[in-house]
Amino acid sequence: MADKAKFIQELYSRYSAKGEYITLGKGMLDGEVVTEVDVKIPLKTINRHGLIAGATGTGKTKTLQVFAEQLSHLGIPSLVLDIKGDFSGIAEPGAENSIISERYAKTQLPYQPQAFPVELMTISGEKGVKLRATVTEFGPVLLSKILELNDTQQSIISIVFKYCDDKGLPLIDLDDLKKVLQYVTDNPQGKADLANNYGSIAPASLGTILRSIVALEQQGAAQFFGEPSFDVEDLLQQRDGKGVVNILRVGNIQNQPQLFSTFMLSLFAEIYMNFPEEGDSGKPKLVLFIDEAHLIFNEASKALLNQIETMVKLIRSKGVGIYFITQIPGDVPENVLSQLGLKIQHALRGFTAKDRKEISKAVENYPITEYYKADELIQNLGIGEAFITALDEKGIPTPLVHTYLISPESRMDILNDAEVSDLTSRSALVAKYEQTVNKDSAYEMLTSRMEQAVQNAPPTQPTRPVKEEPGVFESVMKSRAGRTFTTTLAREGAKFVLGMFGLGGRRR
Ligand SMILES: Nc1ncnc2c1ncn2[C@@H]1O[C@H](COP(=O)(O)OP(=O)(O)OP(=O)(O)O)[C@@H](O)[C@H]1O
Numbered sequence: 001m002a003d004k005a006k007f008i009q010e011l012y013s014r015y016s017a018k019g020e021y022i023t024l025g026k027g028m029l030d031g032e033v034v035t036e037v038d039v040k041i042p043l044k045t046i047n048r049h050g051l052i053a054g055a056t057g058t059g060k061t062k063t064l065q066v067f068a069e070q071l072s073h074l075g076i077p078s079l080v081l082d083i084k085g086d087f088s089g090i091a092e093p094g095a096e097n098s099i100i101s102e103r104y105a106k107t108q109l110p111y112q113p114q115a116f117p118v119e120l121m122t123i124s125g126e127k128g129v130k131l132r133a134t135v136t137e138f139g140p141v142l143l144s145k146i147l148e149l150n151d152t153q154q155s156i157i158s159i160v161f162k163y164c165d166d167k168g169l170p171l172i173d174l175d176d177l178k179k180v181l182q183y184v185t186d187n188p189q190g191k192a193d194l195a196n197n198y199g200s201i202a203p204a205s206l207g208t209i210l211r212s213i214v215a216l217e218q219q220g221a222a223q224f225f226g227e228p229s230f231d232v233e234d235l236l237q238q239r240d241g242k243g244v245v246n247i248l249r250v251g252n253i254q255n256q257p258q259l260f261s262t263f264m265l266s267l268f269a270e271i272y273m274n275f276p277e278e279g280d281s282g283k284p285k286l287v288l289f290i291d292e293a294h295l296i297f298n299e300a301s302k303a304l305l306n307q308i309e310t311m312v313k314l315i316r317s318k319g320v321g322i323y324f325i326t327q328i329p330g331d332v333p334e335n336v337l338s339q340l341g342l343k344i345q346h347a348l349r350g351f352t353a354k355d356r357k358e359i360s361k362a363v364e365n366y367p368i369t370e371y372y373k374a375d376e377l378i379q380n381l382g383i384g385e386a387f388i389t390a391l392d393e394k395g396i397p398t399p400l401v402h403t404y405l406i407s408p409e410s411r412m413d414i415l416n417d418a419e420v421s422d423l424t425s426r427s428a429l430v431a432k433y434e435q436t437v438n439k440d441s442a443y444e445m446l447t448s449r450m451e452q453a454v455q456n457a458p459p460t461q462p463t464r465p466v467k468e469e470p471g472v473f474e475s476v477m478k479s480r481a482g483r484t485f486t487t488t489l490a491r492e493g494a495k496f497v498l499g500m501f502g503l504g505g506r507r508r
């Protein structure tokens with residue numbers, strides 16, 4: 001039997017905080033809840049990031065719910081990437097049942113069922129706040145990364161952005177970008193203009209870029225690019241003193257990896273550019289939770305993976321904490337894992353040799369403990385129990401503590417359709433981002449502006465006669481890849497395809 005008095009003394013002091021903190025649960029020793037030991041996480045260290053891991057059904061998402069609730073109580077907003085769609089219940093009060101009352105009785109903490117302020121958000125057209133960015137805001141660098149362009153193609157994209165900048169052509173959505181690409185490729189004047197001022201561009205490269213854009217659109221990215229673009233400050237709302245829990249439902253990540261990566265890159269970039277430096281001092285400004293994070297690491301583009309690593313490093317000083325929720329710690333790349341301050345480890349199952357390897361790896365990374373046989377206990381933790389190690393206010397890792405987590409105060413289930421409709425119809429933020437700038441008019445405006453701008457531009461050099469070559473857009477159509485896209489897109493309507501490639505009535 002471990003020395004309980006010593007346990008209480010040691011753990012109590014290492015898990016107390018001078019400043020503000022959140023409470024996740026109570027310590028446990030020899031399978032019993034020790035009410036004297038509150039497992040507190042100092043707010044000061046929330047921006048040092050973390051991991052919630054554990055086998056399926058062990059309570060990771062509920063822990064995330066408790067975490068987000070506790071932050072909300074202190075006025076701290078969060079953004080939850082809800083990949084399984086099982087998180088929305090936080091907007092409604094919980095219902096007491098025997099499991100919950102028993103749990104709270106053991107912790108001797110009061111159960112106060114309550115709802116939390118929620119904004120539902122979407123990148124793919126479901127109900128909620130529409131998160132968008134303009135192509136200009138997204139910029140040539142990220143765009144090239146997301147399109148997985150090579151250096152040559154990337155420099156072409158940069159030239160095209162520069163051209164648009166010089167000519168005052170706003171790039172709002174992907175149609176705008178395609179229109180410009182078409183103009184500088186197939187229109188003799190556009191072609192000459194670009195060649196004279198920025199050097200000539202190989203039509204083949206433009207064709208490749210175009211195909212990448214079409215592939216991106218097929219994952220639904222057309223909806224993501226547009227106006228009004230999302231202001232990341234809107235993630236920082238409070239209501240009645242509670243931080244708003246922003247929930248982004250991203251159910252279809254397997255089929256839309258590029259769209260999802262686009263969103264994440266854009267979010268990181270916007271946060272980085274818009275949030276001021278906060279240092280390590282105060283409380284976090286925003287906490288980002290990524291549930292089912294293994295999907296992100298599995299499906300994400302290389303661009304996103306590199307960016308995550310960099311952003312985890314940089315975003316801390318902006319007062320933003322990132323928490324990855326996944327089954328095994330090994331799902332998170334080593335260089336990200338090593339930067340995480342808080343580890344909440346639910347039970348792991350040791351079925352296979354690989355499982356057992358993961359277990360010993362997880363245990364090896366914990367502070368040495370005299371109170372638990374960590375490698376055994378980790379496989380036998382109950383649902384809603386976890387090993388926790390955090391950082392104290394000085395940034396020193398706290399001892400490993402077997403924790404009995406509290407239950408969420410909000411509903412441990414999802415919202416029904418009527419509740420979702422009600423929530424989104426009452427949201428001022430939904431209304432703010434609802435109106436889509438008419439795509440046709442943006443596109444038309446650009447067309448006429450493009451022509452006008454070119455006409456009004458001071459003559460740079462006498463325009464050289466341009467040899468008539470088959471248009472790139474026509475070549476794309478004829479190429480194998482182009483045909484594949486056409487076949488797929490045919491389902492979406494032949495008119496769209498023809499219009500997109502500039503092969504509508506005008507040219508036929
Ligand atoms: N803190 C808790 N208090 C009360 N019940 C809990 C708690 N944590 C988990 N549970 C119970 O366990 C169930 C599974 O929890 P949860 O959905 O959080 O698991 P998970 O680890 O996220 O699983 P998955 O990997 O499948 O997403 C919950 O529906 C709930 O009944």
Ligand SMILES: [Mg+2]
Binds near residue numbers: 291
């Ligand atoms: Mg879950």
